[in-house]
Amino acid sequence: MTQLTITPKKVTGTVTVPPSKSMAHRAVICASLAEGRSVIQNIQLSDDMIATIEGMRGFGAVIEHVDNQLIVEGCGPKVSRVTSEIDCNESGSTLRFLVPLATLFEGPTHFTGRGKLGQRPLDTYQDMFKRQSLRYETGQSEQLDLTVEGRLSPGTYEMRGDISSQFITGMLMTLPLLDDDSTIKITTHLESIGYIDLTLSVLAEFGIEIQHDAHYRTFRIKGNQRYQARNHTVEGDYSQAAFWLTAKQLGNDIKVEGLKRDSLQGDREIVSMLEQLTTTEHERTIDGAQVPDIIPTLALAAALTRGKTKLINLERLRIKESDRLMATQKELAALGANIQVVGDQLHIEGVESLKGGADVWSHKDHRMAMMLAMASTVCEAPIQLKDPTCVKKSYPNFWEVFQEVGGDIHERNMG
CATH class of the missing domain: 3.65.10.10 (Enolpyruvate transferase domain)
Structure with missing residues (x-):
């Protein structure tokens, strides 16, 4: 088992997102x-x-x-x-x-x-x-x-x-x-x-x-079709870009490159959802049914946005690599967020800052680990993240990139 100590530090620089x-x-x-x-x-x-x-x-x-x-x-x-x-x-x-x-x-x-x-x-x-x-x-x-x-x-x-x-x-x-x-x-x-x-x-x-x-x-679907060989270039991944875009919204000086503006990827909605957090005052409701993979990082952004946010239709988060509905609530609350699970929804009241100073767990879920990395950049005290290597599932060099833009991590092997 591996644990990372992440010291709060703003990240700065340009990130080219991995392929979709x-x-x-x-x-x-x-x-x-x-x-x-x-x-x-x-x-x-x-x-x-x-x-x-x-x-x-x-x-x-x-x-x-x-x-x-x-x-x-x-x-x-x-x-x-x-x-x-x-x-x-x-x-x-x-x-x-x-x-x-x-x-x-x-x-x-x-x-x-x-x-x-x-x-x-x-x-x-x-x-x-x-x-x-x-x-x-x-x-x-x-x-x-x-x-x-x-x-x-x-x-x-x-x-x-x-x-x-x-x-x-x-x-x-x-x-x-x-x-x-x-x-x-x-x-x-x-x-x-x-x-x-x-x-x-x-x-x-x-x-x-x-x-x-x-x-x-x-x-x-017509039968008796044949696949034809082609050359194909994979475009950048909005699911992974979501973490860096959230970091930018939280005040980190991050530039995100490698995204296709007219992409068909559903997770491109992270751009408009983050904008909705900042342009809608007091109370906002966001439907997450079509974009379950970006909800943890969207919840992080909402946790530090003034007013109330309801993220609804999240039942499918329960059948991902972890129960992301409960995991998101538990770990963000441990850092000082005001967040509750209500049925298949997350109800979030924005706070001024996250205290940090807590032991948190990725739940062996790559998207939880990366969300918590971005949360660390706006915490007041270091956090200890258990099981960070699960990022290999989708973004194997995530921690290297995080360090390249200034992330402060120290690894400890728990045996």
Whole structure:
């Protein structure tokens, strides 16, 4: 176990944000399913990305990492996998994208993982496999231990849109490769539409055609399609930029570079949400349903904004790498914030400053660790952060960048 002591200090300088993990997952999968060579530029090997790369290697793609790019020789239409064992580590994207793709192969596929991955919802796929009499077996422990076998049939799929858009993305990637047309009908309100837009844009770039209605309720997918090899550059990640943009709002002299202004990333809403905090007086309500990943850092900004803020529709925060709803409240309160959990909401009353001087925990959640790093810059006394290395999941050089712009950290190994 590692603990960091972070001494309050303003950070100053220019930060180039890492590439979008969401877009990189999609690009790697599409390139791996294409026939021929693709080059994916601006890649960072976070733990989640390594899981997807290794998964697609297991499916037969040849992937070489050179500098900050991947050279991908796709497995094409005649897929021939290398292994039936897929280790997803803690990556929900890897798991939910690759489960339906595994049905393209003969024989069983065994998915393993770590952390809370085995506790995150998979009922959407379990029900789907059961309806088609396909094999879907789970182990008895809380760790991910899932075996699937059998080929999905083309047809009409009814799917919930309020659990995770990752299930829909997995099916949008798989159904075009089946031998007839399919339809996906969304049976509930669709959350995280921005992530579906990302999926559709990358699929289109790699030659896959999918039609949908104006309200994203019905997706029509032609069968017998083929992925086309392409060169692709991954844009900067608004999810990671959110921490630095929050630091800037809190008075740090930080310039953020590498973002695409017209990005389809849903988390680009951090820009307008931070603005709303400063332009709306006394009391404000912000809906977090579409952007669960940026809520911890938005809560930090709200905690130091005069007036009351309600962050609503946060139920999905409970099924992330940690229960981010409770974790955000607990750790910010420990630093001196006035914040409560009310149902699926966070109610925050702004304070003048954070006292710090407390032991806090990342909950082994990368986004909690980075939020607490930014909180330290506006604390009155040092904080001690337990389990900071979880940032490797999405932003492996975060602590190096934090130090480069003036962050004051001292590591202690707790044994």
